[in-house]
Amino acid sequence: xxxxxxxxxxxxxxxxxxxxxxxxxxxxxxxxxxxxxxxxxxxxxxxxxxxxxxxxxxxxxxxxxxxxxxxxxxxxxxxxxxxxxxxxxxxxxxxxxxxxxxxxxxxxxxxxxxxxxxxxxxxxxxxxxxxxxxxxxxxxxxxxxxxxxxxxxxxxxxxxxxxxxxxxxxxxxxxxxxxxxxxxxxxxxxxxxxxxx
Amino acid sequence: xxxxxxxxxxxxxxxxxxxxxxxxxxxxxxxxxxxxxxxxxxxxxxxxxxxxxxxxxxxxxxxxxxxxxxxxxxxxxxxxxxxxxxxxxxxxxxxxxxxxxxxxxxxxxxxxxxxxxxxxxxxxxxxxxxxxxxxxxxxxxxxxxxxxxxxxxxxxxxxxxxxxxxxxxxxxxxxxxxxxxxxxxxxxxxxxxxxxx
Numbered sequence: 001x002x003x004x005x006x007x008x009x010x011x012x013x014x015x016x017x018x019x020x021x022x023x024x025x026x027x028x029x030x031x032x033x034x035x036x037x038x039x040x041x042x043x044x045x046x047x048x049x050x051x052x053x054x055x056x057x058x059x060x061x062x063x064x065x066x067x068x069x070x071x072x073x074x075x076x077x078x079x080x081x082x083x084x085x086x087x088x089x090x091x092x093x094x095x096x097x098x099x100x101x102x103x104x105x106x107x108x109x110x111x112x113x114x115x116x117x118x119x120x121x122x123x124x125x126x127x128x129x130x131x132x133x134x135x136x137x138x139x140x141x142x143x144x145x146x147x148x149x150x151x152x153x154x155x156x157x158x159x160x161x162x163x164x165x166x167x168x169x170x171x172x173x174x175x176x177x178x179x180x181x182x183x184x185x186x187x188x189x190x191x192x193x194x195x196x197x
Numbered sequence: 198x199x200x201x202x203x204x205x206x207x208x209x210x211x212x213x214x215x216x217x218x219x220x221x222x223x224x225x226x227x228x229x230x231x232x233x234x235x236x237x238x239x240x241x242x243x244x245x246x247x248x249x250x251x252x253x254x255x256x257x258x259x260x261x262x263x264x265x266x267x268x269x270x271x272x273x274x275x276x277x278x279x280x281x282x283x284x285x286x287x288x289x290x291x292x293x294x295x296x297x298x299x300x301x302x303x304x305x306x307x308x309x310x311x312x313x314x315x316x317x318x319x320x321x322x323x324x325x326x327x328x329x330x331x332x333x334x335x336x337x338x339x340x341x342x343x344x345x346x347x348x349x350x351x352x353x354x355x356x357x358x359x360x361x362x363x364x365x366x367x368x369x370x371x372x373x374x375x376x377x378x379x380x381x382x383x384x385x386x387x388x389x390x391x392x393x394x
Contacts, residue, residue, distance in 0.1 A: 035315075086393070113370055114314025117307045118232075131371050151392050158374070159383055160392050162364035167356070169371060170363025173310055174328050177355070186356055194391025195348050195357050196283070 022047045022054065026068035031104055035111035038065040062115050062122030069108060070129040073099060079137045085145035086192055092138075093164060093184040100172060101179060110172055135161055163191050219244045219251065223265035228301055232308035235262040259312050259319030266305055267326040270296060276334045282342035283389055289335075290361060290381040297369060298376060307369055332358055360388050 025047035029037040038061050044051045058064040076099050080088045100106040116123040135158070142157035151157065167187050171179040222244035226234040235258050241248045255261040273296050277285045297303040313320040332355070339354035348354065364384050368376040 110314045114311040117311025117370070126371075149394060152394055155387065155392050156383055159364070159380065159387055162367045162374075163360045163384065163388065166363035166365075166367030166371075167359035168363075170359045170366055173314070173370065174323075174363075174366060177359075183356065186353055187360070190352065190356055190391075191360065191388070192391055192393040194387075194389055195352050196389040197346060197349055 018047075018049055018053065019057065022049055022057075022064075023068045023071045026064050027072040030065050030068055030108055031072070034107060035062070035065060035115055038062075038068070040064070058125075060119060060121040062112075062119045063125040066112055066116075066122055066125040067129050069105070069112060073105060073130075076103065077134065079141050081141055081144065083148070085142070085148075085150045086188060088141060088145075089164065089188045089192075090185055093168070093188055094181050096165070097168060097179055097181055097184045100168065106172055106179070113169075113173060134165075138165070160191060164188065215244075215246055215250065216254065217268075219246055219254075219261075220265045220268045223261050224269040227262055227265055227305050228269070231304060232259075232262060232312055235259075235265070237261070255322075257316060257318040259309075259316040260322035263309055263313075263319055263322040264326050266302070266309060270302060270327075273300065274331065276338050278338060278341065280345070282339070282345075282347045283385060285338060285342075286361065286385045286389075287382055290365070290385055291378050293362070294365060294376055294378055294381045297365065303369055303376070310366070310370060331362075335362070357388060361385065 022043060026038055026043045029042060029046065040051045040054045040058075040061055043049075043061075043064065044054050054064065058067070076095060077092070080091050082088055100109065112122065112126060116126050138161045139157055142151060142160060145151050146153065146155065146157060151160075164187060168179060168184070171177045171183070219240060223235055223240045226239060226243060237248050237251045237255075237258055240246075240258075240261065241251055251261065255264070273292060274289070277288050279285055297306065309319065309323060313323050335358045336354055339348060339357060342348050343350065343352065343354060348357075361384060365376060365381070368374045368380070
């Protein structure tokens, strides 16, 4: 991962800049045409890079697609911390659902997770660059809420992450049932207040 | 779907029997070797049927794999109704987690859902034969619990299904985090009692 493309003279660009350009080109292809469009050949052509550079940096086109998705979605999915966990979870889950629906990320992430089931490089990249860090961010926010006394002291907060985001993925991946902002709001309230009388 | 294989004389088997044999052969291949082993060619050979018969009955090998998985897992996933929704959900979710882990169905269902993201025939079969009927069974049980006053009257019970089963799928598909019976038990209690103080 430390190798840099060798270029000479005035045309040479810093590796970080090349990398950013490649990820942007890959994300454009991913959101416009889906997983199948993200090949080393097409991304290299779109980014004005060499395929050799891409082979050095990513073990598979799937791994490149995963990192491109992560880079593109990160700014949208910042986790707010206003001190009110119900409001913050609602903001976060609503933004996630909006990204999946209006933002066009639904088919993209479904394709990434789908391909990850048979592409170990993509699965590893997905966990390392996306699902792992996102779970950590959520767990940290929930830990702070627990310390503020807003969540039960005996709660396993990692499990709450599965209940909230897992419900959205369930609608997206398994059942193709409607996924909208009202669902996100009801989901948060239900997880916090419980279903039992 | 009403076509029957044409056989003559003493060797002829009823279509329903042939179909059951094909599904059993497909499920054996699926659980032993995964999605990729379920081809029309191998299933036909294992079941002693003709490929032509399989082509008539299933639009794709993925659709055949989905139905085989469904036929095999149905008996394990019967939904109990003892009148105590907490006990019944715990029994159901624990059985589901056990099927995914010790039962060896985890990689199978991950492969099915993964492939479904790019195989519309498999996705349709999965919804029609598995996720749809299973959601209906769960919703019926939750409706009865709501009528008995065990669940809040304003609860959208379909959403509770996403929170419970979606959490298990999240661990299976997205995060590769530990999935065990203790998780299933905590999940049910958390969904019923709520995370908030």
